[in-house]
Amino acid sequence: MTISIRSVEKTFGRYPALNSVSLEIADGELLALLGPSGSGKTTLLRVIAGLEFPDNGQVLYGDQDMTYAGAAERRVGFVFQQYALFRHMTVAKNVAFGLDVRKGAAKPSKSEITQRVDELLRLVELGELGKRYPAQLSGGQRQRVALARALAVNPSVLLLDEPFGALDATVRKSLRKELRRIHDATGVTTIFVTHDQEEALELADRVAILNQGVIEQVGTPQEIHDNPVGAFVAGFVGESNRLEGEVKAGRFRIGDLQFDASGAVDGPAVAYVRPHELVLSQGGGEGTFGLVANHIAPQGAVARIDGTTAGGLRLEAAFARQAVADLRPGARLDLSVGRAYVFPA
Amino acid sequence: MGLTLALLSLIVLIPLSAVGLKASEQSASEFLHAAFNERALTAYRLSFGAALIAAAINGVFGLLTAWALVRYQFPFKSLVNGIIDLPFALPTAVAGIALATLYAPNGWIGALLVPAGIKVAYTPLGVIVALTFIGLPFVVRTLEPVMRDLASDVEEAAASLGATRFDTIARVILPALAPAWLTGFALAFARAVGEYGSVIFIAGNMPYKSEIAPLLIIIELEQYDYAGAATIAVVMLSVSFLMLFVINAIQAWARRLAA
Numbered sequence: 001m002t003i004s005i006r007s008v009e010k011t012f013g014r015y016p017a018l019n020s021v022s023l024e025i026a027d028g029e030l031l032a033l034l035g036p037s038g039s040g041k042t043t044l045l046r047v048i049a050g051l052e053f054p055d056n057g058q059v060l061y062g063d064q065d066m067t068y069a070g071a072a073e074r075r076v077g078f079v080f081q082q083y084a085l086f087r088h089m090t091v092a093k094n095v096a097f098g099l100d101v102r103k104g105a106a107k108p109s110k111s112e113i114t115q116r117v118d119e120l121l122r123l124v125e126l127g128e129l130g131k132r133y134p135a136q137l138s139g140g141q142r143q144r145v146a147l148a149r150a151l152a153v154n155p156s157v158l159l160l161d162e163p164f165g166a167l168d169a170t171v172r173k174s175l176r177k178e179l180r181r182i183h184d185a186t187g188v189t190t191i192f193v194t195h196d197q198e199e200a201l202e203l204a205d206r207v208a209i210l211n212q213g214v215i216e217q218v219g220t221p222q223e224i225h226d227n228p229v230g231a232f233v234a235g236f237v238g239e240s241n242r243l244e245g246e247v248k249a250g251r252f253r254i255g256d257l258q259f260d261a262s263g264a265v266d267g268p269a270v271a272y273v274r275p276h277e278l279v280l281s282q283g284g285g286e287g288t289f290g291l292v293a294n295h296i297a298p299q300g301a302v303a304r305i306d307g308t309t310a311g312g313l314r315l316e317a318a319f320a321r322q323a324v325a326d327l328r329p330g331a332r333l334d335l336s337v338g339r340a341y342v343f344p345a
Numbered sequence: 346m347g348l349t350l351a352l353l354s355l356i357v358l359i360p361l362s363a364v365g366l367k368a369s370e371q372s373a374s375e376f377l378h379a380a381f382n383e384r385a386l387t388a389y390r391l392s393f394g395a396a397l398i399a400a401a402i403n404g405v406f407g408l409l410t411a412w413a414l415v416r417y418q419f420p421f422k423s424l425v426n427g428i429i430d431l432p433f434a435l436p437t438a439v440a441g442i443a444l445a446t447l448y449a450p451n452g453w454i455g456a457l458l459v460p461a462g463i464k465v466a467y468t469p470l471g472v473i474v475a476l477t478f479i480g481l482p483f484v485v486r487t488l489e490p491v492m493r494d495l496a497s498d499v500e501e502a503a504a505s506l507g508a509t510r511f512d513t514i515a516r517v518i519l520p521a522l523a524p525a526w527l528t529g530f531a532l533a534f535a536r537a538v539g540e541y542g543s544v545i546f547i548a549g550n551m552p553y554k555s556e557i558a559p560l561l562i563i564i565e566l567e568q569y570d571y572a573g574a575a576t577i578a579v580v581m582l583s584v585s586f587l588m589l590f591v592i593n594a595i596q597a598w599a600r601r602l603a604a
Contacts, residue, residue: 050505051504070504071501071504072507075507076505077505078501078505080498080502082496084498084499084501084502085499086502086517086520086521087521088521089520097503097506097508097516101503101506101507101509101516102507149506153506153507
């Protein structure tokens with residue numbers, strides 16, 4: 001199901017939660033809504049679900065206007081951060097709920113429901129646990145039940161609100177892969193909210209970045225990471241050194257540091273430089289500066305270096321381990337800036 | 346552990362066993378007569394029957410009251426919240442006198458009911474009114490924390506799965522509240538069975554008609570029939586113990602689901 005959000009606005013009291021948000025979600029897509037807390041991402045998800053209604057704007061499912069339709073009418077599957085399982089029902093009853101409450105001819109027969117529940121529990125790898133109660137399950141298992149319950153009604157879209165937020169790191173990682181697998185197996189259009197950029201970049205086909213009720217950028221994880229369109233995205237996604245300086249004649253300058261900023265207008269500016277975009281430069285020449293390594297931390301194939309320039313700027317750099325194998329704290333590196341994102345301040 | 350048990354015995358078990366001892370001073374036939382004569386049976390019937398009806402009324406209205414307090418904002422909410430506890434705090438005799446005055450045939454409410462042919466004061470109906478009055482906070486206060494816990498996302502989950510509002514209430518909300526609701530009901534019932542002060546003023550205390558079992562104990566005591574009083578006490582004690590046992594079983598069941 002394609003979903004179109006057109007100029008949606010939503011205010012809570014005097015605080016605008018969504019400010020003219022437009023977004024197209026393609027059929028079968030896995031989209032992440034990423035942003036800091038208070039950015040409006042959960043509100044947007046709830047507006048899409050029909051749990052919250054916008055003050056202005058439209059929500060379309062296919063070409064049908066669903067702006068003021070309730071959640072049930074939209075046939076959404078919603079997964080809550082705190083699972084929201086019915087704790088007086090067994091796992092199987094929980095999963096069957098959406099089918100059980102159907103009326104008349106729309107209600108599948110008992111054996112059809114049982115079959116569907118079995119199928120879903122197998123899909124989320126809880127085949128044996130149908131007779132348990134939610135209280136007898138771990139957090140990760142409960143979230144799988146919630147997922148199966150949401151999928152039981154064959155939703156036109158699956159919506160997940162911080163689905164892994166209440167889980168510990170290892171469970172979160174494995175459940176992430178699981179969600180990708182389930183999405184690929186069912187092909188259902190899926191939108192999930194997260195404040196964890198690693199989760200969004202790893203899992204989603206496309207990521208929408210929200211900040212203060214506005215969508216800053218929508219794109220594939222690679223586009224978001226490599227071509228941030230604004231200072232917020234550059235600072236929020238991935239790691240970077242934030243530098244406040246000035247652009248003059250196509251070069252960004254701050255203290256003893258200067259590098260190419262072609263295309264940027266002259267004036268005060270902010271530059272974001274990713275640690276791995278600080279490159280070793282033997283030649284000297286323009287743009288080369290010295291960095292004294294204060295701390296060196298190995299991390300997989302990469303060594304992360306905390307350092308200070310002669311002008312007192314603190315920078316973080318990352319190199320391949322073998323490139324700086326002999327480096328000791330206190331040593332000086334000659335560096336230049338390979339690539340920077342420069343925005344007017 | 347030892348200290349708690351010692352205290353428990355001192356405060357609870359010794360007086361209770363004294364009641365048993367006193368009752369066992371009589372022969373079996375004397376005991377049976379004292380326990381199950383016509384007047385005593387009527388009193389038990391009134392005490393337990395009125396308590397059951399009062400608890401049922403409180404079960405319904407307590408549920409609604411608790412829901413309103415948890416889910417809605419309204420003017421003077423904290424005042425209402427305080428008034429709920431009043432039956433806890435009010436000396437029961439005060440409540441009894443107030444109720445008796447209100448519901449007497451010449452009282453504010455009683456006068457309105459006379460034309461309809463309804464007599465409240467000095468009838469079993471009066472007993473039910475008094476027991477309802479003192480039982481309400483038990484249901485409300487037992488349900489409130491559970492309702493607060495029942496996150497609204499559970500309701501949203503049910504709605505998103507296509508449940509109607511009625512389905513959501515009947516299949517999700519009420520079953521989740523059931524253990525706490527039963528506990529509140531049982532507590533209100535237990536309290537109503539033992540209630541004395543607030544009842545005697547409005548009940549009229551006519552033997553075979555509006556005489557409650559606790560009052561019968563007092564009457565026996567006033568006639569220096571300690572064994573007879575203890576006998577009725579033993580019967581009530583047994584029933585009360587049975588009820589508390591059931592309450593605990595319900596709570597254990599609720600805890601298992603909530604864990």
